[in-house]
Amino acid sequence: MTAGSLRRPVFVCGLGETGAVPEDPRSIPEMVLAAVQAAYRDAGCTQADVDAVVTASVDLLDGLTASNIAITEVVDAVMKPETRIAADGLAAALHAAAQIAAGSYDTVLVVAHCKASMADYQALTRWALDPIYLQPLGVDFLACAGLQAMALAEDDPGAERRWAQIAAARRSCGSSAFSGLCDVDRILVSPLVAAPLRAGMCAPLGDAACAVVLTAQAPARSAAIAVRMAGLGWDLERHSLGDRHLRSWDGLKRAFERACGTAGIEPTAGGFELAEPSCLYPHEEELFARATGIDAATPLSPEGGLFPGTAPIVAGLSRLAAAARRMRQGRAERALAHGAWGPAGQGQAVAVLEARA
Amino acid sequence: MNPVAVIGTGQTRHARARDDASQPDLVREAAARAIEDAGIRARDIDAVVIANMELFEGRAWPELWVGEAAFAAGKPCLKVATGGTSGTSGCIAGFHQVASGLFDIVLVVGFEKHSEGHTQTGMTLTDPYWDRAVASGAVGNFALSVSQYMADRGVTELQAALVAVKARRNAVRNPHAHLQMPGITVEEVLASRLLAHPLRLLDMCPQSDGACAIVVAAGERARKLHPRPAWVRAAATRHEQPYIGDIDRRLVTMRTLRDAAREAYADAGIREPLKELDVAEIYEPVSYAELAWYEALGFCAEGEAGRLIEDGVTEMDGELPVNPSGGVLSTNPVGASGVIRVAEAALQIHGRGGARQVEGARTALATGYGVYAWADVIVLADRP
Numbered sequence: 001m002t003a004g005s006l007r008r009p010v011f012v013c014g015l016g017e018t019g020a021v022p023e024d025p026r027s028i029p030e031m032v033l034a035a036v037q038a039a040y041r042d043a044g045c046t047q048a049d050v051d052a053v054v055t056a057s058v059d060l061l062d063g064l065t066a067s068n069i070a071i072t073e074v075v076d077a078v079m080k081p082e083t084r085i086a087a088d089g090l091a092a093a094l095h096a097a098a099q100i101a102a103g104s105y106d107t108v109l110v111v112a113h114c115k116a117s118m119a120d121y122q123a124l125t126r127w128a129l130d131p132i133y134l135q136p137l138g139v140d141f142l143a144c145a146g147l148q149a150m151a152l153a154e155d156d157p158g159a160e161r162r163w164a165q166i167a168a169a170r171r172s173c174g175s176s177a178f179s180g181l182c183d184v185d186r187i188l189v190s191p192l193v194a195a196p197l198r199a200g201m202c203a204p205l206g207d208a209a210c211a212v213v214l215t216a217q218a219p220a221r222s223a224a225i226a227v228r229m230a231g232l233g234w235d236l237e238r239h240s241l242g243d244r245h246l247r248s249w250d251g252l253k254r255a256f257e258r259a260c261g262t263a264g265i266e267p268t269a270g271g272f273e274l275a276e277p278s279c280l281y282p283h284e285e286e287l288f289a290r291a292t293g294i295d296a297a298t299p300l301s302p303e304g305g306l307f308p309g310t311a312p313i314v315a316g317l318s319r320l321a322a323a324a325r326r327m328r329q330g331r332a333e334r335a336l337a338h339g340a341w342g343p344a345g346q347g348q349a350v351a352v353l354e355a356r357a
Numbered sequence: 358m359n360p361v362a363v364i365g366t367g368q369t370r371h372a373r374a375r376d377d378a379s380q381p382d383l384v385r386e387a388a389a390r391a392i393e394d395a396g397i398r399a400r401d402i403d404a405v406v407i408a409n410m411e412l413f414e415g416r417a418w419p420e421l422w423v424g425e426a427a428f429a430a431g432k433p434c435l436k437v438a439t440g441g442t443s444g445t446s447g448c449i450a451g452f453h454q455v456a457s458g459l460f461d462i463v464l465v466v467g468f469e470k471h472s473e474g475h476t477q478t479g480m481t482l483t484d485p486y487w488d489r490a491v492a493s494g495a496v497g498n499f500a501l502s503v504s505q506y507m508a509d510r511g512v513t514e515l516q517a518a519l520v521a522v523k524a525r526r527n528a529v530r531n532p533h534a535h536l537q538m539p540g541i542t543v544e545e546v547l548a549s550r551l552l553a554h555p556l557r558l559l560d561m562c563p564q565s566d567g568a569c570a571i572v573v574a575a576g577e578r579a580r581k582l583h584p585r586p587a588w589v590r591a592a593a594t595r596h597e598q599p600y601i602g603d604i605d606r607r608l609v610t611m612r613t614l615r616d617a618a619r620e621a622y623a624d625a626g627i628r629e630p631l632k633e634l635d636v637a638e639i640y641e642p643v644s645y646a647e648l649a650w651y652e653a654l655g656f657c658a659e660g661e662a663g664r665l666i667e668d669g670v671t672e673m674d675g676e677l678p679v680n681p682s683g684g685v686l687s688t689n690p691v692g693a694s695g696v697i698r699v700a701e702a703a704l705q706i707h708g709r710g711g712a713r714q715v716e717g718a719r720t721a722l723a724t725g726y727g728v729y730a731w732a733d734v735i736v737l738a739d740r741p
Contacts, residue, residue, distance in 0.1 A: 007359060007458035052594075059438070060417035065410065065482040066440040066728045073598050079616060081594035082731075083446055086411070086418065086438045095435060095450065102456035104358050104592075128418040132379070232459060236405075236424045236434035254431060262459065342421045347434075 004261050006101040012227040012353070013107075014043025014213030015321045020309045021177040023117040024207035028062065031209040032113050033074040039109070039211035047076040050213070051105035055084045056092035056112035056313050060124050075111050075211075088112075088278070089210060090316025090339030090349040094232045096214050097351075106216045113209040114313040121205055121312060129343060130239060142202075144241060144343035146194025149283040151246040153196050160196050163282035164188050167201045167307055170282075174304025178204040203280040208311035210318045218356070227324045231263030231352025241344055249284075251348040252291035252338070259336075259350040269293035274332035275300050276319035278339045280310070287345070294336065302326065315339060316349055327355040359456040360576035360741045362586030365395025366700035366707075371535040371567035371688045374472035380414065381426035383568040384468050387693070388427050391464065391570035391700075394709075396582060402572075403460035405429035407436045408447030408467035409692035414474040427466045427570075440482075441640065442594070443467060444569070444695020445725025445733035449592045451573040461578045467696035468568035476564050476691075482728070488601050495642060496561065498729075500553035501601065502608035503645040507555060509609045510652075514555060516663040517644040518546035521559050521686060523672060524641075528683025530673075530712035535565040535688040546644075560644040567690035569697045576741065587706035587721070588741040591624035593617040597730040604730065608646065611653040613732040614724065618654050625736040630655045630677075630722070631670075634736075636705045636715040637679045637722040638698040641686060647679065650724070654734075673715070681705070681713040695725040695733065702737050 016038030018024065018031050026034070040046060053075050057067040064070060068077075068084040075082070083099075085092040089112025096108040125141040139147075153159040164187040172182040180200070181187045187200030218226040235258070237251035238244050260267035275298055277288040289295040301307075303322055306315055316339015323335040332355065339349040367390025369375070369383050378386065384407075392399055405427050407420045416422070420429070420436040427434070437447040444467040451465040480494045492498045506512060525541045528534035541559075549559040579586040595613035597604065604610065618630075627633045639654070641647035648662035656677060657665045665671060671679035680686075682701040685694050702721035704710050710718075719740075725733035 004460075005458055007456075053596075058417055059410075059412045060415075065412040065479050066438070068439065069482055069599050069728055072596055077596040078598045079595050079613065082439070082596040083437060083450060083594075084439050086436045087420075091435055095454070098457035098459055099453045101458060102358050102453045104453055104456065124417060127416050128421050130422050131416075234433045234435065236420065236429045236432065238425060238430045239421055251431070255433075258433065342418060346421050347418075 008101045010097040010100045010229040012324045013215045014039040016211040018209045020208040022206040029074045032071045035209040035211040043213040050109045052081040053077040053109045054092045054096040056089040088316040088339035088341040097229045110212045112314045112317040114311040115207040116205040142194045148344040166282035170304040170307035174308035176308030178309035203306040204309045208314040210314045226356045228354045230354040231259035233258030234349040237346045249287040249291045255348040255350040256292045259352045263352040274335035276323040278315045361455045362579035362588045363703035364574045364583040365391045365572035367391030368569040369567045371565040375566035381423045384423045385426040387568035387570040395572040399428040402464045404433040404463045406451045406465045408443040413479040441727030442725035443692045448699045461575045463573045466570040467693035469690035469692040470566045471564040499643045505606045506608040518543045519666045520644040520647045521546045524684045524686035528687035534683040562685045562689040565690045569693040587703035587737040590738045591621035591736040593620040599729045614653040617732045617734040621734040635718040638701045639724045640726040698723040
C-alpha cells in the first residue's frame with residue numbers, strides 16, 4: 001500500500017454541539033461536557049466505548065497552560081490516551097482519523113472549545129505573529145484578512161457589494177444568537193474594521209464547544225446512513241503575507257488535493273453535493289472557490305456557515321458536524337468540510353465525507 | 358499499529374539561554390541535523406509535527422511562525438501540546454500519522470526557549486479555586502508529592518542525591534547536554550540550596566533553550582533508508598485528572614505510568630523489564646521522581662528503588678543504564694524534552710550514542726511525564 005491512502009475506514013458516528021453564542025454563562029468544562037454528552041447520545045455510546053481523546057484548544061485564548069487540563073475529566077481522558085492539537089478543531093478530527101486508520105484505537109472522541117467572550121480574541125492573535133517582523137506592526141488576524149481582501153478588491157470594483165451580499169445571504173439562511181446584519185445596504189455602511197472589510201461582513205465570534213465521535217466500525221443502526229471520513233488533507237502555508245500569493249489560498253488547494261487523493265477521487269468540484277467551508281469573511285468564500293473549484297453551483301453552507309456566528313477553534317469541527325448531519329438526512333452523498341487557522345488562512349484542513357446507506 | 362521506525366535524530370546545543378539563536382533558528386538546527394542523520398532531503402518529508410508549550414514563551418499557535426524552519430511550508434503540519442509529555446506525544450502523533458498510511462516520512466520537532474519567557478508563571482496551571490494557593494509550578498507540586506513518597510517508601514535524601522549525581526556524570530559524555538558538571542558529588546547535591554522541603558536545587562531539572570527532532574518512516578521506507586532502524590514496538594499514553602487531593606499519593610501510586618507501561622510491555626512482549634530492556638531514557642523532572650518511576654516501570658518491587666540506585670543497577674555499567682544522556686535533570690527544554698528521550702533511545706538502537714552508547718543495545722525504553730502525572734511510554738527495538 002502506498003502512502004496517501006487510509007489503512008482502515010473511519011466513520012463519523014456521534015455529533016454534539018452547544019451552538020455558538022456571544023457569551024455562554026457556563027464555564028469551559030460545563031460547555032464541553034454538554035457537547036460531549038450530546039455526542040455520546042447521538043452515537044448511542046458511552047464513555048466506556050471511547051478508546052482515546054483528541055482535543056483542540058489554544059492556551060493563550062483560555063489563559064491556561066496545557067488548556068486541556070481543565071477538561072480532562074469532562075472529556076473522560078482520565079487514564080486514557082489524550083492528544084491536544086493546538087489548531088482548528090477539524091485538524092484535531094483529521095489527526096483522530098489518522099489514529100484510527102493506524103489501527104491504534106477503534107473509537108476516538110474529538111472535542112474543540114473556545115470562549116472568545118473571555119478576552120479580546122484579535123488582540124491575542126497578535127501573539128501568533130512573527131515577533132521580530134510582524135508583531136511590532138500591531139497587526140492581528142483581522143488585519144491580515146483585511147490585507148488579503150484588499151489584494152482581491154484592488155481591480156475589482158464590485159467586490160465590496162458582492163461580499164456584502166454573500167454575508168447577508170448566508171446570515172439570512174441560518175438561525176443565530178448573534179445580532180448580525182442581513183441587509184446589504186446596511187452592511188455596506190457598517191464600520192470599516194480592516195479595510196475593505198466592514199463589521200457587517202465578518203462572522204461574529206463567541207463561545208462554543210463541539211464534540212464528534214469517530215470510529216472504525218460503521219454505525220450498526222440499520223436505518224442510519226453511515227458517514228465516512230474518506231479523505232484527509234491539511235497544510236501549513238508560509239507565515240509572512242509578503243511570501244504568499246495573497247489572491248489565492250494555495251494551502252487550501254494543496255490540502256484539498258491531498259484529501260481527494262486519500263479518498264481516491266479527482267480534486268475537482270464535480271461529485272461534491274455539499275460544501276461546508278470555514279469562512280469568517282466573504283472574500284474567503286471566493287478564495288475557497290478558487291482553491292477547490294467548488295462554487296455556488298454546489299450547495300454551499302446551507303445553514304449559513306460561520307456567518308451567523310461561530311467560535312475560533314470550534315469553527316472547522318462544527319463544519320464537519322454540519323456536513324455530516326445533512327448527509328445523514330440523505331441530502332448529500334459526498335461533502336467537503338473545511339477548517340482554517342492562522343493569519344489569512346495560513347493553516348488549512350479538509351475532510352472529504354462520503355455517505356453510505 | 359502498523360510498522361514504523363525512527364530513522365534519524367538531531368538536537369541542538371542546549372543551554373540556559375541560546376542568545377545566538379531565535380526560536381525558528383533552534384527548530385531549524387535540530388530539524389536539519391535529523392534530516393542529515395536520516396540521509397534524506399527536506400523534500401522527502403511528507404508531514405511535520407511540532408511540539409511546544411507556547412505559553413512558556415508567551416505565544417499562541419507557534420507553529421505558524423516556526424513552521425518554515427521545520428521545513429513544513431506547503432506541507433501538512435500540526436502542533437501537539439500536552440505539557441511535559443508534549444515531546445513524547447508529538448512523537449506518538451508522528452508514529453500514528455505514518456502508521457495510518459497517510460504519509461511515508463514524518464518529521465517531529467520539539468522545542469522550547471525558556472529564556473524568552475517566564476516558565477513558573479506559565480506553570481500556574483492548577484485550579485484557581487482549589488489548588489493554586491498551595492501548589493503551583495514544578496517545585497511546589499513535587500515537594501508535596503515527594504514528601505508523601507519519602508514517607509511511604511522510606512526513600513532518603515542520599516538516595517535521591519545519587520540519582521542527581523548519576524544524571525550529571527552521564528551528561529558529561531553527552532555533547533548536547535545543558536548542565537556540564539564533571540566531578541559533581543553527593544555532598545554538593547545535599548548542600549545545595551533548599552527550594553521547598555525536601556527538594557534542593559540540584560534535585561531539580563534546569564530550564565533549557567533547545568530543540569530536538571526525529572525522522573519517522575513507514576516500514577518499507579525505513580528498511581531502505583536505514584541499516585538499523587529503531588522500530589516502534591509500543592506506544593501508550595495515559596492522562597490524569599488535575600486535583601491534588603483527588604489522587605491518593607500521586608507520585609507513590611503513579612497509576613498513569615504504571616498502566617501505560619503495562620500496556621506497552623504487553624504490546625512489546627516484555628515480561629521482565631529490568632532484564633529485557635537494554636537502556637531506558639525516562640523523563641525525570643526531579644531526582645526523587647526517577648526512583649518512583651523505577652517502581653512504576655517495574656524495574657524493581659515497591660520500596661526497592663533506593664536499593665537499585667545504591668547498587669548501581671541503573672548506572673552506565675549496571676544491568677539497565679537509565680538516562681545515559683543525563684536525562685531531564687541535565688537538559689530540559691520542555692517541548693523538546695520528550696523528543697530528546699525518544700531520540701536518545703533511538704540513538705542507542707542505531708548504535709550511534711558515541712561516549713554514551715550502551716554496548717549492544719537492542720531494546721530501549723523512552724517515557725514522558727507531564728502536567729499532573731500524564732504519562733507516555735514508548736518501546737523501541739532493533740526489530741519490528
